[in-house]
Amino acid sequence: MRRYSAFAIAREGLRYHQGWERAWASPEPKKRYDAIVVGAGGHGLATAFYLGKNHGITNVAVIEKGWLGGGNTGRNTTIIRSNYLQDPSAAIYEKSRSLYETMSQDVNMNVMFSPRGVIMLAQTHHEVRGYQRTAHANALQGVETTFIGPQKVKELVPIINLEGPRYPVLGGLWQPRGGTARHDAVAWGYARACSAMGMDIIQNCAVTGIETEGGQVKAVNTTKGRIETGKLALVVAGHSSDLAQMAGFRLPIESVALQALVSEPIKPCMDVVVMANTVHGYMSQSDKGEMVIGGGTDHYNNYTQRGSFHHIEETVRALVETFPMISRLKMLRQWGGIVDMTGDRSPLISKTPVGGIFVNCGWGTGGFKAIPGSGWAMAELVAKGEPGPLAADFGIERFREGRFIDESVAAGVAH
Numbered sequence: 001m002r003r004y005s006a007f008a009i010a011r012e013g014l015r016y017h018q019g020w021e022r023a024w025a026s027p028e029p030k031k032r033y034d035a036i037v038v039g040a041g042g043h044g045l046a047t048a049f050y051l052g053k054n055h056g057i058t059n060v061a062v063i064e065k066g067w068l069g070g071g072n073t074g075r076n077t078t079i080i081r082s083n084y085l086q087d088p089s090a091a092i093y094e095k096s097r098s099l100y101e102t103m104s105q106d107v108n109m110n111v112m113f114s115p116r117g118v119i120m121l122a123q124t125h126h127e128v129r130g131y132q133r134t135a136h137a138n139a140l141q142g143v144e145t146t147f148i149g150p151q152k153v154k155e156l157v158p159i160i161n162l163e164g165p166r167y168p169v170l171g172g173l174w175q176p177r178g179g180t181a182r183h184d185a186v187a188w189g190y191a192r193a194c195s196a197m198g199m200d201i202i203q204n205c206a207v208t209g210i211e212t213e214g215g216q217v218k219a220v221n222t223t224k225g226r227i228e229t230g231k232l233a234l235v236v237a238g239h240s241s242d243l244a245q246m247a248g249f250r251l252p253i254e255s256v257a258l259q260a261l262v263s264e265p266i267k268p269c270m271d272v273v274v275m276a277n278t279v280h281g282y283m284s285q286s287d288k289g290e291m292v293i294g295g296g297t298d299h300y301n302n303y304t305q306r307g308s309f310h311h312i313e314e315t316v317r318a319l320v321e322t323f324p325m326i327s328r329l330k331m332l333r334q335w336g337g338i339v340d341m342t343g344d345r346s347p348l349i350s351k352t353p354v355g356g357i358f359v360n361c362g363w364g365t366g367g368f369k370a371i372p373g374s375g376w377a378m379a380e381l382v383a384k385g386e387p388g389p390l391a392a393d394f395g396i397e398r399f400r401e402g403r404f405i406d407e408s409v410a411a412g413v414a415h
């Protein structure tokens, strides 16, 4: 596959862009693969990418029931940060954030990583203490964050209203190298790189059953036929419980809708990401000028990919009191995704009761930022059969052993 470069753009510009190759192939499935990844979202594709890049395993299929990147990976608000409290979380999210810094070069696709900085506002004295604690923990973990006062918040975000009607802004947790990236490009970049390594990305192909024999995975049944494998990675976010059921085990996962919306484009007015977790809304400005807005999850389990109306109202109310200048903005689009929530709001990167089957899920409302680190850790688990240091704490057994990685403050309401 030819490399993308400034020279290639110039060359194609001179010949009416006729010479671009397809970014990835669309093959029919083979009878057998060394490893199958179910789910061509960011986490599934990153798993396949690092199986090839770090472990030399390239006889791999990524099977996707819709189009690649059409799940939560293409539906999120793209916030990237690593300011988590617990050590295992900080380690994997910071690994991920640092991989975002070089992702465009690693996959040879511009993923538009923009480390513009992320502020999580503190609007109650509890939040001030909580975020100060997180800043201290992050200092020990090697994650660069600081607690800043209200004047610094105002300097970074001139459009903010420090004296909100319900809660004042008392400060914030500031991560200067957090930011955003183009979500589709992350999926496309990994897909192209996997295809270049000879892997098969099979779209419009749902997994409908999983065959096991003697407690070991044997094959998957799909809408394009039966495919054999000895290693099966289930990376399907909100549909993880369905796939686990096909293999005969249960997961501690609930699926709920989370939604987002974008406004009409306006002139640049905010060049950082702001999250207001007490009033519960967050916002950034896209390169096109749209304000990208999100809030909380629905309070009941569902698979609607839509989200309920009262959440839009709650989110917009929170943001209008935080940024009064957006009160007359028109909203262009609203959509939802099905997020996979665990009880401690931390992910599963784990072996399962069936030999050869591994799961990666539970990233809930905040897994976009984790894509490269998660793929790195999951590939190691699939290749070696045992978790490496990044994944070691994220096994399913922690729910049996009561060894939770409680990130409900960092991840339960934020993204």
Ligand SMILES: Cc1cc2nc3c(=O)[nH]c(=O)nc-3n(C[C@H](O)[C@H](O)[C@H](O)COP(=O)(O)OP(=O)(O)OC[C@H]3O[C@@H](n4cnc5c(N)ncnc54)[C@H](O)[C@@H]3O)c2cc1C
Pocket: 038, 039, 040, 041, 042, 043, 044, 063, 064, 065, 066, 067, 068, 069, 070, 071, 072, 073, 074, 075, 076, 077, 078, 079, 080, 205, 206, 207, 208, 235, 236, 237, 238, 239, 243, 258, 259, 260, 294, 335, 336, 337, 338, 339, 361, 363, 364, 365, 366, 367, 368, 369, 370, 415
């Ligand atoms: C509105 C919203 C806002 C968000 N905002 C942020 C944010 O700002 N920052 C952040 O870090 N995270 C955010 N997230 C969370 C983030 O999007 C997810 O955690 C992440 O994208 C999950 O990626 P994934 O690859 O695991 O799942 P997905 O991208 O959902 O991929 C799973 C794939 O599996 C496929 N699949 C399912 N069942 C089958 C089957 N039977 N056979 C074959 N394929 C199947 C699906 O079609 C899907 O494409 C947000 C999520 C939403 C919905």
